[in-house]
Amino acid sequence: MKIVHPPxxxxxxxxxxxxxxxxxxxxxxxxxxxxxxxxxxxxxxxxPPATAGLWQDARGLWHRAPYRDR
Ligand SMILES: [Zn+2]
Ligand SMILES: [Zn+2]
Structure with a gap:
């Protein structure tokens, strides 16, 4: 399922x-x-997510470090 945010x-x-x-x-x-x-x-x-200690995967999603949030 793909979601688009128009704004x-x-x-x-x-x-x-x-x-x-x-x-x-x-x-x-x-x-x-x-x-x-x-x-x-x-x-x-x-x-900024990087400032919050998050890391961004190849799809552009930010994750909590060091755990993959899933
Ligand atoms: Zn948006
Ligand atoms: Zn925000």
Whole structure:
């Protein structure tokens, strides 16, 4: 199944993948996505995934290190 996010035109596949509507990065799962969010609950913001200690696979999905989030 392929998913496209019209605002940024990026596409990805995988039911567990999560695309951030704010910074338009795509993550392997919810926990990987959570890892790039910081700040208090009422003012959550994104940090660059690489800064959050995530790594990006060949498909462009960000994963939590060192675990493959699946
Ligand atoms: Zn984000
Ligand atoms: Zn997007």
């Amino acid at each position: 940024c035109g990026r596409e990805w596949s995988g039911q567990r993948a999560e695309h951030c509507p704010a910074c338009h990065e795509t993550f392997a799962g919810t926990r990987a996505g959570d890892a790039h969010r910081t700040g208090p609950h009422d003012a959550r913001r994104c940090v």
